Amino acid sequence: MHEHQHLKDHYKEARIINRRLLLAALGTLLLFGLLFYRLYNLQVVNYQDYVTESDRNRVQVQALPPTRGLIMDRRGLLLADNRPSYTLAIIKEQVDDLDATLALLAELVEINAEDLEGFEKRLQQRRRPFEAVPLTFRLTEAEIARLAVHEYHLPGVTVSAQLVRDYPMQDLYAHSVGYVGRINDRELAGFDDEQFHRYSGTHTIGKIGLERQYEDTLLGTVGYQYVETNARGRVLRVLEQISPQPGENLRLFLDTELQREAVAALDGRRGAVVALDVNNGGVLAMVSAPSYNPNLFVTGISHRDFRQLNESLDLPLFDRTIQGQYPPGSTIKPMLALGGLHHKVITLTSTVYDPGFFKLKGDERLYRDWKRHGHGTRVDMLQAITESCDTYFYDMAYRLGIDGLHDFGSRFALGSRTGIDIPSERAGIWPSRAWKRGAMGLAWYPGDTVNVGIGQGFSLTTPLQLASMTATLASRGRFIQPRLVAAIGNTLTEEKSTTLDSVDSRHWDAVFEAMENVVHGARGTAQVINKGLGYRMAGKTGTAQVVGIAQGEKYDSEALRERQRDHALFVAFAPLEQPQIAVAVIVENGEKSSKAALVARQVIDKYMQLQLRDSEQLVRGAESDARIF
Numbered sequence: 001m002h003e004h005q006h007l008k009d010h011y012k013e014a015r016i017i018n019r020r021l022l023l024a025a026l027g028t029l030l031l032f033g034l035l036f037y038r039l040y041n042l043q044v045v046n047y048q049d050y051v052t053e054s055d056r057n058r059v060q061v062q063a064l065p066p067t068r069g070l071i072m073d074r075r076g077l078l079l080a081d082n083r084p085s086y087t088l089a090i091i092k093e094q095v096d097d098l099d100a101t102l103a104l105l106a107e108l109v110e111i112n113a114e115d116l117e118g119f120e121k122r123l124q125q126r127r128r129p130f131e132a133v134p135l136t137f138r139l140t141e142a143e144i145a146r147l148a149v150h151e152y153h154l155p156g157v158t159v160s161a162q163l164v165r166d167y168p169m170q171d172l173y174a175h176s177v178g179y180v181g182r183i184n185d186r187e188l189a190g191f192d193d194e195q196f197h198r199y200s201g202t203h204t205i206g207k208i209g210l211e212r213q214y215e216d217t218l219l220g221t222v223g224y225q226y227v228e229t230n231a232r233g234r235v236l237r238v239l240e241q242i243s244p245q246p247g248e249n250l251r252l253f254l255d256t257e258l259q260r261e262a263v264a265a266l267d268g269r270r271g272a273v274v275a276l277d278v279n280n281g282g283v284l285a286m287v288s289a290p291s292y293n294p295n296l297f298v299t300g301i302s303h304r305d306f307r308q309l310n311e312s313l314d315l316p317l318f319d320r321t322i323q324g325q326y327p328p329g330s331t332i333k334p335m336l337a338l339g340g341l342h343h344k345v346i347t348l349t350s351t352v353y354d355p356g357f358f359k360l361k362g363d364e365r366l367y368r369d370w371k372r373h374g375h376g377t378r379v380d381m382l383q384a385i386t387e388s389c390d391t392y393f394y395d396m397a398y399r400l401g402i403d404g405l406h407d408f409g410s411r412f413a414l415g416s417r418t419g420i421d422i423p424s425e426r427a428g429i430w431p432s433r434a435w436k437r438g439a440m441g442l443a444w445y446p447g448d449t450v451n452v453g454i455g456q457g458f459s460l461t462t463p464l465q466l467a468s469m470t471a472t473l474a475s476r477g478r479f480i481q482p483r484l485v486a487a488i489g490n491t492l493t494e495e496k497s498t499t500l501d502s503v504d505s506r507h508w509d510a511v512f513e514a515m516e517n518v519v520h521g522a523r524g525t526a527q528v529i530n531k532g533l534g535y536r537m538a539g540k541t542g543t544a545q546v547v548g549i550a551q552g553e554k555y556d557s558e559a560l561r562e563r564q565r566d567h568a569l570f571v572a573f574a575p576l577e578q579p580q581i582a583v584a585v586i587v588e589n590g591e592k593s594s595k596a597a598l599v600a601r602q603v604i605d606k607y608m609q610l611q612l613r614d615s616e617q618l619v620r621g622a623e624s625d626a627r628i629f
Contacts, residue, residue, distance in 0.1 A: 059239065060227055063131070063201030066220025067163055069247030071177055071210060073256045074486065079177050080211070082163040085299075086139040088147070089132035092123065094156030101157065102135075108150060109143040111136055118182070118300055122203075125188050126196065132158050134203060137299040165204065165298045171291035172259055175319040176283075176422065176484060178209020179294035181301075198222055207297065208319075210250065210484060213422050217488055220247035251487040253282030261606040262287040265599040270588040272320035274467035275603055278579045280495055281471070281480030283420070285603065286464075288320040313563075321463050322425040326586055328455040329542030330388045330593075331466055331571045332409070334473060334511050336397065336453065337381050339408030341507040345399045348510050351378040358394035360446055367394050367450050370543075385514035388525050388541060390454050397453025402444055405452055406432040411500050412469045413479060414461060419496070420482040428465055431458040455542065467584035470571040472500070473515075474538070474579035476508045515540055516576055519597075526570065528594045529601040535608060538579075539572035539600065541593035544586075565589040570596035574604050581607050 071080035088109060095101050105111060115136045122133050139147075139159065147159055165180045167173070183205045191199065199205070200222050206212035223244030228237050262273040262285045275285040290312075296305050309317055318324065340346040356374035357366040369375070369390040375383065384392035397405060409415065415430025429435070431452060433444040451457025461469075464482060472479045477500030485493050515538035518524040525541040544567040547560065568590030573582040583603055585596040 060229055062225050062227055064223035064225055064241070064244045065162070065201035066222055066244035067246040068165060068180075068220065069214075069218040070249045071218075072249065072251050073254045073259075074252060075255065076251075077256050079167065079169055079173050079252070079254075079256075081166045081168055083166045084161050085137055085164040086144055087134050087160055087162050088136050088139055088143075089134045089158050089160065090119075091132050091156045091158065096155070101154065104150070104154065105135070105147075105157065108146045109136065109139060114300065114302055121185065125183075125185065126191075131201075132160070137164065167294045167298075169256065170293045170295065172256070172263065173254070174209075174291045174294045175288045175321065176209055176254065176286045177294070178211040178213075178422070179207055179297045180204040180211050181207045181297045182299070204298065208424070209422050210252075214250060214485070214488075218247040218250070221245035248489040250485050252484050253277060253280075253284060253486045254286065254484065255284050255607075255610065257610060258285045258603065258606055259287060261285075262599070262603050263289065265602040266587070269590065269595075270314055270320075271586050271590070271596075271599075272324060272463040273583065273585050273599060273603060274321050274463045275581055275583045275607070276467050276471045276482055278471045278474045278573060278582050281482050281497070282486060283482055283484045284581065284607065286321050286484070288318070288324075290314050290316045292316045319424070320586070320588075322420065322422065323462070324586070325426055325428050325460040325462055326567055326569070327457075327459055327544035328461040328466060329544040329567075329569055330390075330455060331540050331542035331569050331584075332414075332455045332459075332461075332469070333385055333388065333393055334515050334540050335409065335412055335469060336393060336405065337385060337514070338473075338503065338507055338511050339404065340396045340400055341381070341510070342408065342503055343400055343404050345404070346381060346396050348382075348506070349380060351380045352384075352392050352395045353377050354379050354389055354391040356391070358391045358398075358450065360398070360450070363447070365447065367391075367447075381510065382514050382517065383523075385511070385540065386517040386521050386524050388518075393453040394450045397449050398446060402431070402433060402449045402452065405449065406430060411479075412472050414459075414465060414469065418464055418468045418482050420464060421484055421493075425464070426462060428462055429458055429460040456545065463584045463586050466569070466571050466586075467582055470573055470584060471582035473511070474573035474582050476505075477501070477503055512538055512576065515572075519572070525593065526597040529597045533601070535574055536576035537572055537574040537601070537604065538576050539570060539597065541597060542569035542571075543567065543591070543593055544569060546589065562589055565591050568593045568596040570600045572597075572600045572604065574608070580611070 068082055070078060070082070072078055088105070090098070090101065092098065102116070119133065119135045144159060147154070147157070167177065167179065182203060183199065187205060198219065198221070202219070202222070206215040206218065211218065221244060223242045225241040226239040228239055258275065262275070266273065266287065266289045269289065271289055273285060273287040274283070276282065277284055292309055337346070341348070354369060354374035354376060356372055357368045359366055370388065374391060375387055375389045379389050379392050381392070383389065409430050415428055417425045417427050431448070436442055436444050436448070436458070448457055452459055468479070468482055479498050479500065481496040483493060487493060516536060518541065519526045519537045519539045520530050521527065526539050546566060547564045566589070568587040569585065570593055571582070571584045573579045581604060583600045585599045587596045587599065590596060
């Protein structure tokens with residue numbers, strides 16, 4: 001019993017327990033210290049970082065696209081507008097099963113293969129997190145209603161009203177005003193950070209025409225809003241908003257009534273019409289026919305529609321006014337005659353013998369006149385322009401030489417871009433020795449010079465260049481850079497001009513008289529259009545060969561296919577005493593220059609009517625104001 005009592009050491013057990021309690025207390029204090037340190041680190045040291053991360057989970061930045069600037073004609077008629085359209089889009093980050101969502105949406109709205117293809121491409125493009133990616137556009141009211149009913153099981157699917165570009169005139173201004181289209185991968189890849197920022201929330205960009213040339217002006221400045229969202233990404237409230245700034249509006253020189261008249265005058269034929277204001281270079285009408293509806297391109301053109309336009313033999317997508325390059329034919333003869341007078345290789349009274357052809361010394365080739373038996377034994381400059389005598393200009397060009405021809409024609413901007421304010425203008429060809437050596441590696445021959453004298457050979461011009469040349473003639477040597485835009489917002493665009501110096505006024509008078517005779521003279525090549533003409537017009541006819549005719553053969557229209565026949569050209573300005581409008585017309589494969597002349601007369605007639613109407617309205621307005629005061 002005594003031995004058993006000494007087996008239990010209470011003092012030792014107490015020391016063990018106390019030691020364990022101390023260790024437990026120290027462990028607890030250490031854990032509390034670590035917990036306190038962690039809390040201090042979260043709430044004090046890294047507070048701002050975690051607050052920012054938290055805000056990112058519930059606060060998102062959404063881009064607010066600006067309203068694109070409007071484009072109007074000279075009378076304020078809208079040519080490019082913005083209209084509301086409902087767009088179906090998907091926020092990928094909020095969708096668990098994208099394929100299932102797309103399948104369900106296909107049951108609710110019309111989604112074709114092209115919509116899906118475009119959606120997949122846009123998904124791969126650079127974009128902001130939680131940015132909605134458009135799937136299809138122009139939803140109908142019935143489709144919107146069906147989506148609203150099924151909204152509860154379509155997370156990440158949004159329907160938003162956006163302003164979409166609209167061209168109310170459809171095909172009337174397709175080439176000059178142009179169109180906007182979806183931003184493609186190539187364009188997006190070329191964006192720098194600033195451009196990527198500017199196009200946030202915007203899915204279209206100017207592709208051609210004024211829409212492309214003035215993209216920066218029309219686009220505006222993007223805005224932003226900071227929104228609070230719930231766990232499912234639904235917007236709860238707007239925390240802050242920076243409003244977008246709309247783009248500037250463009251007011252043009254173009255006149256819709258005159259534009260319609262030019263289209264009607266072409267009467268469905270392929271060709272181009274350009275009308276310029278002689279006094280300021282403003283483009284009053286600019287028609288390339290046939291045309292197309294630019295609205296097809298705004299939200300993405302279908303493969304079928306694009307193939308139909310792109311493969312058409314009539315080339316509706318091709319802007320003939322600035323890209324079509326045609327031999328100018330006899331339309332440049334007044335300008336060349338002025339050059340011959342200026343360089344003193346001809347005089348107002350010098351004449352040539354015209355047996356119906358011209359022949360270079362030592363060369364058997366005959367350069368034939370369009371009139372088989374010629375224009376007579378004493379053809380002077382007045383008769384040569386009035387009756388379009390080729391032989392006279394063969395002889396003059398040979399004596400002036402290619403260097404003189406090139407120098408004088410270059411002063412009228414032939415062979416160079418006019419500088420009009422739309423992209424893709426072509427320069428044409430105003431040949432020279434250097435040009436031929438560079439382009440073909442060949443020397444220049446006298447026969448080349450002879451052909452340039454009648455606007456054939458290597459010479460190529462655009463309808464815009466011919467209109468600009470004619471306006472420069474009408475203003476007696478003042479070249480004004482053509483422009484479509486009259487004002488950006490409330491600011492007028494700048495006129496740029498140069499003057500052709502040192503041309504004798506008598507030479508200008510002589511050329512004007514000859515061009516007047518073309519229309520009003522008894523033997524003028526455009527006399528067919530002078531019947532009932534209530535004003536004096538100066539003009540010049542021309543034809544341009546499409547296929548070459550062998551030496552000694554006669555042009556036979558019936559033996560040629562329609563698209564191989566000569567082009568018909570005409571240039572004119574009016575009224576003669578104080579020119580206001582200059583016009584250039586080409587009717588492709590029209591053969592007879594009178595067809596182009598009739599188009600020009602119809603356009604100028606309309607212009608004169610509009611001028612008279614505007615003057616009468618100003619007078620009535622002034623009389624009304626006078627009565628008020």
